[in-house]
Amino acid sequence: MRELTIGKNDAGQRLDRFVAKALPLLPPALAQKYIRLKRVKVNGKGSKKDVRLLAGDVVQLYINDEFFDQPTEANAFLTLFKPQLDILYEDENLMLLNKRPGLVVHADETEKVNTLINHVQAYLYQKKEWNPRGENSFTPALCNRIDRNTGGIVIAAKNAQALRVINDKIRNREIRKLYLCITVGRMQPSQGKLECFLLKDEAKKQVFVYHRPVSGGRSAVTLYRTLETRGELSLVEAELLTGRTHQIRASFADAGHPLLGDGKYGDGAVNRRYHETRQALYSYRLAFDFPTDAGPLNYLRGKAFSVSDVAFKNKYFP
Structure with a gap:
């Protein structure tokens, strides 16, 4: 937990906007979630995202330390997102992942951050197998979907060629x-x-x-x-x-x-x-x-x- 005291230059801001400026590496959707869960407090109490901060207020942030780093060329993407993957198989072209029940594969109206594809992209970025700045269009992608509350094997393609082949094979029932x-x-x-x-x-x-x-x-x-x-x-x-x-x-x-x-x-x-x-x-x-x-x-x-x-x-x- 860290505490930040509001000075006169920060007074008058909404809580969510102050958090966004103070923790630029914290994804906006995750920041909103933390405020709802009262992991962000003002003077020791949970507050709404639109509360206006006053000079002298103390904001308590029950948030992982790595989000307090300042963004650089090396960590501006998902360097600090900690991927959690159950990998059944992996090679230079693809990964087979054992998705747990309860995890969504892509962002939806209920979850924007903790998704299987975000874990995959962070994992490959941190392994230096994928650099979005060096790509014109390709992004590591999932080849099949599984419902949130269903578990099982999901195929993730690491490159465009593998994605095309797997998609063709799934479409042709191979x-x-x-x-x-x-x-x-x-x-x-x-x-x-x-x-x-x-x-x-x-x-x-x-x-x-x-x-x-x-x-x-x-x-x-x-x-x-x-x-x-x-x-x-x-x-x-x-x-x-x-x-x-x-x-x-x-x-x-x-x-x-x-x-x-x-x-x-x-x-x-x-x-x-x-x-x-x-x-x-x-x-x-x-x-x-x-x-x-x-x-x-x-x-x-x-x-x-x-x-x-x-x-x-x-x-x-x-």
Whole structure:
């Protein structure tokens, strides 16, 4: 914690604007968050961001010391952002990351700073593998997305060539993506295919399932096989043949077997009984099944990567 006393030259400023000037390395969105969380206090008390400071006020800042540094050419980007990544695999072209449930992949209306892509870019910048000042347009990017409350493998491309190849392979279904999930009840049959059309409602951030073509709807195909059943819960492996928003969650719910913990498509009574607030869904295996040329990424052909430690599997199907 550091304290800053307001002098006459700083008096009259809004709290948030004073913090922005005093800590130029602190991202604006993070500064606003810290004020809301009362990690920035005025005279020992939490204050609103628009409070006007008076001469003699003491501002307490419960903020990491590195944000008090002054920006230089070397640290003006994300040098002081401390990346936290679970890296399954990394080479000169890409990274495979095990995203934890609860972390958003890109900034949204709820989170601007603590995102997977920010962790990736800070990591590569600090390793001196990427310098935004030396690039005309390329920025390290994620090749696939996973919902906030779903965990699993995300591919990050380190260069434009790798990004193009992986995007092409995903679009042409040359990368297999397998998920583990827990369904309520037993799928009948125990192994099969779910086919439907999904229509996305942007306002509700939800998809609706149809069993006939509808305007704006997109086909969704999911393969599944039941691995184990205990009581009313089943451990199921699902493979996406298409990659639609909420595809697995909506498809299984439509089949009468929603995912445990799913607050949007699931069974609230069951979720409360098991005290689960996040869908039991994990992108646990990725296989590079390239039937066609992959150019600079041909060395990945035939390789597969898996996450062995999936919390809900360990809990219900140890």
